[in-house]
Amino acid sequence: MTLDTILILVVLTNLRLLGASRIGASVRTVAVQGILLGLLALLAHHGEPSVSVWLVAVGGAVLKGVVFPWLLLRALRSADVEREVEPFVGPIASLLAGVAALGVSLWLAQRLPLPDGAHSSVLVAVALFSILVGLFLIVARKKAISQVLGFLVMENGIYTFGVALVRESPLLVELGVMLDVFVAVFVMGIALFHISREFDHIDTHELTTLKD
């Protein structure tokens, strides 16, 4: 029941991302999603969560809920970009695509039964949905920062999938993944800054016309 509620909140944050028109709001939504995933990791474990579970959950929540948004908002400020999202696909079409993607991922999830089947049946669907939304955000948004957000959402989806599939993934693996993502976001933040310094915008659409 509480697991389902958190999963639905994750779905809602994804829909909010699809409909958002301000970059600041999108970054904050991804932050909320990160904290929700931390809660999810705690609740998905049956019985008393061990120390490593606590470490991964709290570490993930802090990293995704506080550090990443802070890094991205700082990059936004220093790159001095406009606050509009500038989508290729408008918010209404994005929302409709999101609902369709949700239907598809629920249908797929029913075809992919879990080996132990102990977890909520929506878990796999939400994981697939997050991955699809992340891919969609990467493809359908112009600004580099939206693509970083799409990457993060996709990673969140994979993380959810991991929670669903693995009873207790090794601490080292989890920490390694988290470190990878951290470095990725860090590098992307710096890259963002340099793109905007070089070209006065972070519009990746314009980058296709570059010549050497």
Place this chain on the structure above:
Amino acid sequence: MQATSLIQPVLALVLSPLMFGVINRTKAWFAGRRGPPVLQAYYDLSKLLRKGAVYSRTTTWVFRAGPIVGLAAVLVATVLVPLGGEPAPLAFTGDLILLACVLGLMRFFTVTAALDTGSSFEGMGASREVTFSALAEPALLLGLAAMARLTGSLSLSGMSTAMALETWRQAGPVLALVTAALMVVLLAENARLPVDDPNTHLELTMIHEVMALDHCGPDLAFILYGAALKLWVLAALLVGLMLPVRTGNAWLDIGAGLGAMFAVAVAVGVVESSMARLRLLRVPQLLVGAGALAALALILTLK
């Protein structure tokens, strides 16, 4: 049909203008004003009914039929919605479609009456009304479909009687999603704030008000009363389907339902005091968002 199921329509006829009074009082309280009397809508109605009507020579019978058919349609809607666990006087399988249809009929006649005046100004309001309601209706129907799927009943009264505290415990997220979607539909259909500002008479922002500009006297009273009843119907739909108070005593249940109705009115007032009107371009986004919530609820009940 039990005698107690007649209570809701009678209450609707008597108390619906009071909803406006409660909303205005809430807004006045937020703004630190005294506000109009709670019974102001009744005074307006009695004043308008004593006046005569003036009709432009360019209008036809459509213009005169608009307010009457609109009021008649919404009166039919009042006997379809349940309140406080009591079945509605008129309940049959699929009456939720009739509810949407009757509200659509009311809108159709309001819109054609506005177009009949030939004023480009009213045509603009009519166009907006139709655009937004075309987006609000899927949200309403998807939400009701989710409720039908959840309770296993295709009638509004059946859904209402099936609702209990246990349903909230089992399917809380679905119910919360449908509630949110229905609340947005209520705000949009009644031309309340984030969609339309009932206070302004500025041509660029009006939707509902602009369509009633050429009506006067009793016709305007019918439109005002019809709007009050429509607010009542949608609020009763929300309360009747969602409020899980079922004590078994009809009077207690209806009392609780009535309290929740005015809580909805207060909530509308709070929304209006704390939010600005959305840009017209953003309104479809809100309505599609509500539709997405309802669709999510339906998908969750289907799995």
